[in-house]
Amino acid sequence: MKILVIGGTRFFGIHTVNQLLRDGHDLTIATRGRTGDNFGDKIKRLAFDRYDEASIRQVLGGKFFDLVIDKIAYSSNDIKKLLDIIDCGKYIYMSTTAIYESKRLNMTESDFNPLTKKLVWCDRKNFPYDEVKRQAEIALWQKYSDRKFIAVRYPVVLGKDDYTKRLEFYIQHVMKELPMNIDNLDAQMTFICSEEAGAFMAFLADKDFCGAVNGASSGTIRLREIIEYIEKKSGKKAIIKKDGDPAPYNGEASFSVNTDKARKIGFHFSDLREWIFDLIDWYIAN
Helix, strand or coil: CEEEEECCCCCHHHHHHHHHHHCCCEEEEEECCCCCCCCHHHCEEEECCCCCHHHHHHHHCCCEEEEEEECCCCCHHHHHHHHCCCEEEEEEEEEEHHHCCCCCCCECHHHCCHHHCCCCCCCHHHCCHHHHHHHHHHHHHHHCCCCCEEEEEECCEECCCCCCCHHHHHHHHHHCCCEEECCCCCCEECCEEHHHHHHHHHHHHHCCCCEEEECCCECCEEHHHHHHHHHHHHCCCCEECCCCEECCCCCCCCCCECCHHHHHHCCCCCEHHHCHHHHHHHHHHC
16 A cells, blocks of 8 residues: 555654554655654655645645555644645544543543534644544544544553653652652553554554544553552652642543454454553663
8 A cells, every 4th residue: 555654753653654564565754854764765755844734735735645644633724734635545543532521431432423513623722632632533524524534542652662751750750759749649541552552553554444443452550550560669659749740640530441443343452551560660770
């Protein structure tokens, strides 16, 4: 397949590109051209501004791809700027479980229905992250229903290559005995590892599936368990105080997502506890 990946030079985008290459696809990546990569001559490269319509038209106008994987679209306007210009057989949008308005355990794709919400043409700056991502999905369902598309809904992605450093926050604060303000120690949370996040996007490339699909590791973990594990491995004691540094996952309610739909397509996610403690060990050692 002739595939365009928008983004793909950092975090789990790298895993997506590597898997697509292993699968033998003809691959092009499009970025601003500011971040280098290690793909060598295995891929083609385009440089453009994903959020500027004129730049998109100049670089992608008149081109066709069997599949476009868009890792960096946020808002409804981002969807519009791209899909009004590019010609493609299928479009995969990297969405998020943040679009679910009422968090609970075992959320299914039907818990958010883009057809029942009002579409607002907006940019990333116009609303909080969860709402602009909702509006992107709403645009897909309400204005581009004639296109084949997939919205992949991920929770927080973790990995050795995680530039957000959210998990690292807890590890560093415990090891350095820095005060933290954590308001949800016993909230059950789910995550996905960067390798599987990338692999699942690549897996969907040639699948006869359209619509929304959740992706996440099986099971949940409490922040209290993560903190206690770091304490045990490091020999340090967590300092949790209201006037400490605000923790990254504050305000999150207990939640997990159902991945039965992904399983029916043929992809099986690993159990969260099969990898998260090894990842913490790696962070402590490094």
